[in-house]
Amino acid sequence: MPLNPDTSPNLTLVLVITALVTVGVYLLLERSLSRVLIGVILLGNAANLLFLVAGGAAGRPPLVGSAEPSEMSDPLPQAMALTAIVITLAMTAFLLAMAYRSWQLHRHDEVQDDVEDRRIARLAARDERATTDADTEDTRSTLDEEAAETRDETDDAPSERTTPVEVP
Template sequence: MSPNLTLIITMGVLFAAGVYLILERSLTRILVGILLMSNATAILFILISGPNRGVPIIGMSPEDQMSDPLPQAMFLTAIVIGLGLTGFVLALAHRTWQLNRNDEVQDDIEDRRIIRLAQRDKESSTYEPDEGPDDSHEASDEVSDTDSRQAAEAEEIYLQLHGRRINDPKDPDEEVDSE
């Protein structure tokens, strides 16, 4: 049996587009990427089920002329699972938007910590003790806006790891009492 070339090309394009979109930062685009990839997989299942023949339902077509029903059954299951997951990712994207007013996937904590440490390095290497506080202030201005914003976010997220304590850093006892 020779497989259908159009289907193969469509599958390839869908996979490529899906992978491209998954590498994006916005969660909605990632979701679209996941959907494209799952559709590409559906086409793969159609391809592997062999030549296109009759409907695999007893009574609708003679038994020796039916398509292979097993890939269809498998992929129906996968579609149902995919539907559930799509709903969940949509909810995630919505919640991210509610919290941040965007749906960008953020860097992980370790990355942010490294950024913060690198930033401290930058500050300390330009710091010269003779020249008073004004210069060191200038030095920290050199750090780009994105860097400092990300570092501030990192600080925040890192504190959140330990619960609600971020709200009142001045009175550490308050933190434990609120437990």
């Protein structure tokens, strides 16, 4: 079955989207906040292009009564693109604020390892546990012993009443 030229995506746009996502993800994995910022912007632009490509060919405005439904363009990709623009703008503002604050405090925008991360990495290198988990440790008790120790709320219900309930 041959492809309809109106519904097949433009190969150039698909390659641009692929390149933007690839470079954006690579930059998100960096430690520099300015590179992360550029990665977020590239991913936002790739999402917008993807929505435009997925929306298909342009058509008439999606107003009821102005044209036949088959001739109208789909409004959902347009709404999704506007949402992606707003999310990208918010993330850009947040990352700019973080990078600026990091520059004020440390004179660089590189994210450093946390002290706790370093401690856990040292423990992992020595093959030691960072914490103990009481649920997984062997407590030498059986399931019957644990059930006997558990307080059952239904056992106390009759003894809590001090006066009998009278029915009128």
